Amino acid sequence: MDTQGFGGILPRFMAQTTNADLAIDLTHVAKIYRGKVHALQGINMQVRKGEIFGLLGPNGAGKSTLVKIMMTVVRPTQAQGNILGQPIGNKPTLAKVGYLPENHRFPRYLTARQTLEFFGAMCKVERGTAKRRADELLETVRMTDWADHKISTFSKGMLQRIGLAQSLMGDPDLVLLDEPTDGVDPVGRREILDAMGRLRDSGKTVFINSHALSELESICDRVAILVKGQVASQGTIDELTIARQRYEIEVAWTDPAAVRQKVLAGLPNAGWKPAMTSLPPPQMRQPPPLPAGAPVGAVPATPLNYVRPPIALSPGLSQRAIDKGSLPDGKWVELDGPVLRVGTTEPADMQPILDMLRGQGLIVRRMQPMRVSLEDLFIEAVTDPTTGGIASPGAQHKMKPSEGVRP
């Protein structure tokens, strides 16, 4: 098992968790389409009972394939593991698993109520129970007024609400939702997220596949990032971000070359190496610069997801130079234009650096601890570490024999 990709988190997690605690326990799940498209390359993934688990990844990473394998829509090339304690592919287990597929298509000739009752019957729910649950769920997704209208008359958001209700008809212990808030208005999104929270509170497990990273960040207990059919990272958001938390110092920037020269000279033991990145600076929860005279380390009112515009871009190319190095005590450090980042969460570690900057005659405009967002993690996961560019979307094609699926 490849534990490197999980940042060492998985072994700790597995040690704490027994199989009985897991709603989903996947090992070595692989899917090869037509012998050449390696959609999944030995997925290992564990989801605890009673948690909300988010699955992210770029287009073609294999997220939907993984969900479809769990729901028996796609047949795996190789798969081990359990869902609700039963082997993958066990049909009776699906009575206790709710599923909302992406771009679902309900029969257009049915009304909302008939749709719920029909899929309730398909989940082997008794007729009386199905009728009662349909009414309750229509109320939950606020579609009672539309209960007897044809599906063909519904907007995408309304269809999504019906889809969510449909997934809950069997009173499932595990709910897999593929892009549940897609096409839903902000109020509806909030309601759906609240509904997921209530499901978790009632002991259900929720597995969400979504691109809405901010939503996932706000609600998920744990996440996994899938890239080219492999789990790039998996764990709680805190576990995944702790290694990437840092302090940032921004200095007044009148002469870029002089600033760079002074910083590099001030930290001569950092082993600086220039690197290129094709990305604009990561989207941080970062405030605008503090007003002049504000105390160093002060944290102003921060608009959520403030995005700093890209700086120092090469003409015609979205690439810029970043100097990277590490301090003698092992902390990583990088200089990105006027911003110096240091891999630490301790303010005390920053004091010598502040002294150095001042000693070099640089003016410190701000210093603040930075928290990495889920979006940062996502971008980092899909960035090719060798080129610094975003990996192309899609699955792995035509692997070499030596790169085959790991047993």
Place this chain on the structure above:
Amino acid sequence: MNQFLALLVDGYRDLNARKLFWITLIISGLVICVAAIFGIKGTAITFAGSRMADFAPMDPLAWYTWGYGKIFIGVWLNWAAIALALISTAGLFPDLISSGSIDLYLSKPISRLRLFLFKYVTGLLFVALQVAVFSAASFLLFGIRAHAWRPGIFMAIPIVVCMFSYLFGFCVLLGVWTRSTIAAILLTVLLWFGMWLVQYSDSQLLQINVMIGMQVDRDKQSLATTDAELREANGAGSSTTRPASLTTERDSTAVELSDVEKTQARFVMIRNIVKGVKTVIPKTGETNDLLDRWLLSDSDANEIVAAMTGSRSRRRQARGQVSRSPEEDVTLGAIQAQEIQRHTSMWYIIGTSLLCEAVVVGFAAWIFCRRDY
């Protein structure tokens, strides 16, 4: 509500929502209305109350039944309504396996095979409902307009549904394979035409073989008669030219017999090939003809064929087209061919057809169950 019942109700709602279902039902009603213009009064068939044709001494009910079976059931129910049913149901599986739809079904606790079979049965619901309504209306029509209550007409339900199922099996296979409704319809219609062509060819070849067989019998009989006359003439020691002319006649008959036998062998071989092909394909036409067995006695059927072929021969002769066979041969050949066809085992017709359907549906089910969606 169990899953099968849920799918059945869903299938009914689907049909209910399709305009073509109601259009077909309305046309069925119109067909019955047109049929109701015809009736029986005494020994005659009436049209809008006026005597149209007197069939004495034959029973006009046989002609009424035959006409109803050939025109209203044969043309409407067995062809047009089936074609409309195919158009209506061809999308059932392509729609089911479309992205976003199949996920909803396969993620439920129902096996793929069971889902496939339940949906397949649901597809037959269209024709079953249509034929049931048409049969009930036909039953009333016969009772009221022909004064004959014939419950045998309800045999149309299993027979037509069975015949439709042959085509639906191919339609499902093509739909599952190509995922395209249009491709499924067009290719199924093409296959249907192919099946009809094989059955029609077999039927015509059977009639030709029967008539050639009669010709062979006649030539053999003629040869035997000539041989006997020749022996008699030679035994009498006649010195006239009669033995010589008899010998010439005999030789001529022998040559003709040889030619006819060669032709017969050729046609028998061709028919065997066609029959071989027919054996393994669904027999749509012969399945439909089973209804005639229920509604018409052999004697009535033979009388009708004799009357029909006789009048055809007379028409040909009136136009100066002299038939290659004598008129009685045509009639007798048609009757014999019909008797052979009417006495073909029902189990052979339905059994081999259902076997083919089972293979086709089995293949479709295999594709359905093995595919990734």
